Amino acid sequence: MSAQSTASIQTLLEAEREASGIVEKARAYRAQRVKDARSQATKEVDAYKAEKEKAFKEYEEKNSGNNEDIEKQAEKDVEQTLKDIDAAHKEGKKAIVDGLLKSLVKADPEMHPNAVKVK
Numbered sequence: 001m002s003a004q005s006t007a008s009i010q011t012l013l014e015a016e017r018e019a020s021g022i023v024e025k026a027r028a029y030r031a032q033r034v035k036d037a038r039s040q041a042t043k044e045v046d047a048y049k050a051e052k053e054k055a056f057k058e059y060e061e062k063n064s065g066n067n068e069d070i071e072k073q074a075e076k077d078v079e080q081t082l083k084d085i086d087a088a089h090k091e092g093k094k095a096i097v098d099g100l101l102k103s104l105v106k107a108d109p110e111m112h113p114n115a116v117k118v119k
Contacts, residue, residue, distance in 0.1 A: 111117070
């Protein structure tokens with residue numbers, strides 16, 4: 001082999017080593033960018049989650065008092081309805097009892113319309 005072919009082989013080997021180094025650096029750079037992107041995404045997700053939790057707590061605090069007010073109003077409505085029912089019961093009780101007693105005491109025998117008279 002000649003010195004020229006040995007030098008060419010050496011040049012090719014050096015170029016291959018250099019290319020391997022460049023590829024390795026590119027892989028390391030890519031891996032670092034993936035790690036950075038993941039950490040950035042995690043930060044963004046955490047920030048978004050914190051923002052939504054804060055908004056939910058504000059909404060919950062704002063609207064939690066409404067439930068108590070609604071419950072109090074519903075209790076008042078139920079009490080008023082019960083009072084109305086009791087008042088109607090007291091007013092109509094006497095008339096209903098009198099009507100029942102009248103219909104029980106007053107015996108008005110009649111023949112049923114479907115009954116046949118025996119001759």
